Amino acid sequence: MESSQRECVSVATKDVSLRELRDRLAEFAKLRGWEQYHSPRNLLLALVGEVGELSEIFQWKGEVGRGLPNWSHSDKEHLEEELSDVLLYLIQLADVCGLDLGQAALSKIVKNAKKYPILNNPTPRSFNN
């Protein structure tokens, strides 16, 4: 744990990759004997639970501006934690499904670029339409 803390400090300024997070999470689960619980649907429901936590942060706030004007430091820290929880379960879900999330994301961006050519779109359309 000490070492992982030092490690985190040491990487605090470098770019973070999806595979690095995937590998850290796989080791985290293995060391705790949690792999047996990490079935795709268990992880998916855990992800949904975290999306709920994320939504609770925003639920009574009305519209929120870019950059979170007037949010306290602790509110922003809480948001960082919930965003992270969603990401960590998403990465683990992709991993137990045997999929490369980073490559899939790059491919999806290219697919979206073809689907939404650059012109004056009046409104955005959901990427899954």
Next chain:
Amino acid sequence: MESSQRECVSVATKDVSLRELRDRLAEFAKLRGWEQYHSPRNLLLALVGEVGELSEIFQWKGEVGRGLPNWSHSDKEHLEEELSDVLLYLIQLADVCGLDLGQAALSKIVKNAKKYPILNNPTPRSFNN
């Protein structure tokens, strides 16, 4: 679009970072004039929409094994796309909130390591408890 396709091919085998995806998505939205629609709550609801699409893939399947045994190639491709859509909106949400998702995720892993010391946990506990 052509260039982004070539770029994607060129990076197809390298590790993908959260900042790279963030920057590509920011450029994607800027080139299409979509930034005006990317408020935190709009992106959050778009994320929830994609989590719904992801859940629909698993909804009638009963328990699913690690590695998705017996899933067709096209089912796996569909899953890759929905996992990607969730990731892409999550990254954009963090970005418009002015937060560094990768650093936040590393910090959360360290925090979780402190919260769940390595011993024989009988069952996993949700990271947000």
Next chain:
Amino acid sequence: MESSQRECVSVATKDVSLRELRDRLAEFAKLRGWEQYHSPRNLLLALVGEVGELSEIFQWKGEVGRGLPNWSHSDKEHLEEELSDVLLYLIQLADVCGLDLGQAALSKIVKNAKKYPILNNPTPRSFNN
């Protein structure tokens, strides 16, 4: 099917109860041989899928006023359908779990009334806190 349509017309102006919907849905599933697929987690994921569809209706709209000012009739019909889909899966989930959703909801309102006594609360608090 014809009969159920006539039945619906006949009840079109009366109050609708949760048990009536539960019983109609149970018959609906039984007549189609769908009970075998209606496990709690399958229905929960189907519910999450519908919540995603519901969120997609609101995702690019920014703040929306009470009564949906300026929404078209077809947008309101679409919203009615998605709200219904969430309700129908929620009722079926409670049913396969052997729980009485209506009684549970009444009890929760009473519990909330105790938890949030009537005074000038500055902001609402999530009922699950």
Next chain:
Amino acid sequence: MESSQRECVSVATKDVSLRELRDRLAEFAKLRGWEQYHSPRNLLLALVGEVGELSEIFQWKGEVGRGLPNWSHSDKEHLEEELSDVLLYLIQLADVCGLDLGQAALSKIVKNAKKYPILNNPTPRSFNN
């Protein structure tokens, strides 16, 4: 509050209607000055938060059988509360949107009956397809 408790006891065995719950919730919010916070998107995000709480109950359980075999009484009570929270926010969301959830649900069942005629469907299909 006392009166509402007595009222709940008095209705404990009768069927519960959606309009009754809608009216109780509207009064509940009005008495606490919460109406100002009950915009459609605030309530939608609160609903998503409750769906997350509901999912957390199921997230590490693997497949769960109909009737929740081997669940403790307290686990079932917890589930009743989370199912209720989802229902209560769904009813309030429909209400602030000016929609009649019960009539919409009956209409959706009829529409689904037309969409899925009675025959041996090999697998269920999501009602929103």
